[in-house]
Amino acid sequence: MSDGADARRVVVVGGGLAGITAALRCADAGLPVTLLESRPRLGGLAFSFRRGELTVDNGQHVFLRCCDAYRGLLDRLAVSDKVVLQPRLSIDVLRPDGRRARIARLPGVPAPGHLGAALARYGLLSPADRARAVRGALALRMLDPADGRLDIRTLGDFLRSHGQNRAVVDALWGVLSVATLNIDPDDASLALAAKVFRTGVLDHAPAGDVGYADAPLGQLHSDAALAALRGAGVDVRLAHHVQHVEAGEAPSVTVRHRDDVAVVPAAAVVLAVPPRAAFRTVPALAATAAAPAQELGTSPIVNVHVLYDRQVTDLPFAAGVDSPVQWFFDRTVTSGLATRRPGAQYLAVTVSAADEIIDTPSRQVVDQYTAALARLLPESRGATVLDAFVTRERHATFRQSAGSARCRPQTDAAHRSGATNVWLAGSWTDTGWPDTMEGAVRSGVQAAEAIVRGMGARSVAASADVGAHVGADVGAEAGRGAGTR
Template sequence: MTPSPPALSAGYDVCVVGGGLAGIAAAIRLADAGARVTLLERRSELGGATYSFEHGDLVVDTGQHVFLRCYEHYRALLDRLGTGGLTQLQQRFSVPVLRPRHRPHVLARARRLPAPAHLLPALARYPLLSVRERLRAIGAANALRGVDPDDPGNDRRAFGDWLAAHGQGPRAVRRLWDLITVAALNTPAERASLALAARVFRTGLLERADAGDIGRPLVPLSDLHGRAALRLLTRLGVQVVTGSRVERVEPDTSGYRVAIGGAGGRSAREELAADAVVLAAAHPAAARLVPAAACDDRDSWHLLGSAPIVNVHLRYDSAVTRLPFAVAVDSPAQWIFDRTPPSIGDGQYLVGSISAADDAIALPARQLVRTHANAIAELFPAARSATLLEAFVTREPHATFRQAPGTRTLRPGAATRLPGLVLAGAWTDTGWPDTMEGAVRSGHRAADVVLAHLRGLPASPTRKLEGTR
């Protein structure tokens, strides 16, 4: 984790466009250094893709976001927000692996062995693979330690091709490698960048024994991120303006002017003048807002595309499992989370998260519910006698960018050709996949680029918010 930057010698106005994790992280870092920060967010609350909404007596997260112990920047942000204690982090990596009509198998690291030996017992005893497949998986895991995530050649290669070249057949990929790849990269190994896959496996599982320990929120995401961020930013003196749609970002003689659109998409009604701007928006919005002089490759950002995630929510009248989460193989279900709040008594609320959901995103909710409920009944026998009280589906059509071979050449760095205008977001070139950790790292990097620029400018006397006439 990078240390806090030194304070600015004089005050400057910085506008942060976007209130997701990247924008929040950038705004905190800038305010800590003494900048006068205005954060603009088009939605009614902060948090970006990590927010919650009410559904009857349930508070529903838009997606099932977990983190790893190696997410050091993200975990430090939670501590700064005062919400680190509202999460639960495993003492050791341990994942129940489910298969229809079979007893669960727990895939866990050894307690006292150093990396990468900490995974040897788990792989050697993994019953979903044959002995020969296990030995080959151990060899592939060892070889993956030598794959450089920052090598452009590795980014151009598919992880699936690399696995095949290292003796991993379709069953081993489906029952082992894709358990992690699909969840972490939102794409199967056959369509994933080798470099990004190497980042996931090396950083999360192979280089440090405890790095892959899994953390999960114990409260709704809006409580974990957005509301806590609003409280902290307000204490730091950041002006947070929600419900504001940015229409243009333009350079002028003294810095930048940010045009803020009116309600309902009407023409811009006011402008914010700033010495610097952090554009912490998703790549389609960033491509629309960034001036052509700043990034001549902005028209290629759409090639990053997007990949969907679908969540199936099932509420039963009684408990069907004691597992807090699990992953399924040979099943329509993937990752399953127990999100039961205390308010629903003896019942249980499960959420099935389907990543790389291109085949599921457009299916009718009724079909998704039926398929998933049947899958849960095959995985958890108690579900066969429980009554399904309620079921619904939430969809994230643009959950991540497509983390495919050749991705990195499309991901811009923080700095642009216009000094003081910087980019942030998990889609930028962080070297990490599209994760909460990548988002926070991008915000820190963007803030540092802005601060380096501002230290070379004369003082800016006051923040300027003007109505357009």
């Protein structure tokens, strides 16, 4: 191993949320860090691009109040003012026949009673089905997400065994689970579903309040991240393609930039890339405890972007039931459309678990979803579509099916079982969370903390600690009581 900074240098491969987090945590602990990203930007799968005069997010990425690690990253990037976080959970749910309902929590009421009124008044279900939904919520709240036996069972099977019929699943549980797990309830891991419903909805009243970016994702996850990384002293190299990582006591990273190939020495390497890239870059992983990750499949997400010549809804976002439109979000302001064409509106439709349409020609997808929006939003029927296009993420998440837990390695799995000084990061690792922005950030924290401890570096600032947010929010909620808004 070389002298000087290289003797302690951490090389992070991948500039998504996991890589950004790992690099910042190591740099904040006083370690020299190099971050290598193959794209000309940071942010991974949560990014923006230009389409004419507009800035378009590749898809809608939301978080919940309980996502304290991701919110901690937003603080570290100094962009918490560029997101919206609901003061209280409120989700409008629409049907093509004009009926609508709302999933909302009562202020000042502790869990699980905070959702009692919403379930009792949920107009998309019959009174008998509302009673079933209450029983289902109580059954879900009894589950322990850490119980490994849950992972071999599906959410759909559990719900049916507790009296939840198709109407309740489609109009309630599926609305939330498909969006968060990117897979049908009949295939979804019950363990991951239990994490979603308990941590995100049922255990703490404020936990499920919805947050989303109030600016293009590129400003948060690329521009601000790049500034924060460089401000922390991280050597960020964009458009650098990592070809090979040599594990061992003195690991090295072979990287190509344009026509130049170089070797970057390191004391530790964080692989913050998807499994397929990790195993291609470090073939030795196949002989480590991380090997089962090669069996992780993927699930796609499709987004349909529709620009109207007028406002067709005043909802910032909503879910759909009995409609191909699972969710839509108003991106008029963040895209720049409000400035470029006052009075027009831009809706982005998110379709999770999109296996059936991932290969459908864009024109067919646009026709199908603009027609579906017209059935949900009467005001859109007389509007002119100025533009419509489709974005696709074929490998948006790992396939969060029953039995997937055994394929998710710990961040130190490679390091302790053959690929010495190589750590894994990414939402596909065993974070205890589904494949989300929160999971990605947590994985980066875990990898960085293991490296920091191993090198005897100073502790990371407490202000970035995972858990700093949700406890404060829950305490504040309890203090505000019925006066919360």
